[in-house]
Amino acid sequence: MARTNVSACKLVFILISLQSMIQVFANLQSSEEHTHEIHCSRERSRTAYKIIEQYLMPFVEQENYQMSPKCKLHPGNDIFRDQEEHKIHVDVNEWRCGYCKKSFRAEKFLDQHFDNRHYNLLNVSHNNCLADLCGALHCDHVANSVVPKTKCNPAAAARNRHLCESLADSCFPVHQGPSASRLHELFLRQFCDAHTCAGSVKPFVRGGRKHTNIFYLAISILILMLLPIFYLIVFLYQREMRKGTQVLRRISKQSLKKKPS
């Protein structure tokens, strides 16, 4: 009797451990599926998007040129675009999810939330990753304000230059007209020329979008408002001083007249 009890217990124990093992295996598989589906860095995609916005789009807008959706630089080809546009930066330490309104202390936690909760909202249909263009767009130059002095790799520079030129050809085909032709030329000067180990050609030589800094604007307005008040104070002070010296002069004249007697 006791023996059958013991073997029943063993059987239950084995069954439970088997079940938990199956569960662990299933979890592992699902998490692997989750991480294996996307090979695109959100952070580098963000940097690439910022570079396109700052150093390319002002010229594209100026030419009134419509980039083809086939062009990899087209904003529609960013897997993370919809999620990035659903970020609400409320305060320095508050980021809110635009889909479910949940708040987070930092942007990286909101990124994790997007990865876990709104995974289905990624624009994966085209499988386009802006981070893949980082080599051509000089993401490292922008992301690290202090670029570490490493030896230039000629093979890597040639690879990036090739990628850069193929972007220029596919996004701004020269045969498409004068606007496309001008933008093709601009793209080569702005992004591709710097992919070289010879000399020190810097990227973005044609400049970019100019941001009016709100801080400087506020300071300028404040100075303009305070300047008249300052001059008024100086004027009043000088007038009082003049009055004071006139009174002193009168007193000294009077005392001089009285002395001889």
Ligand SMILES: [Zn+2]
């Ligand atoms: Zn959410």
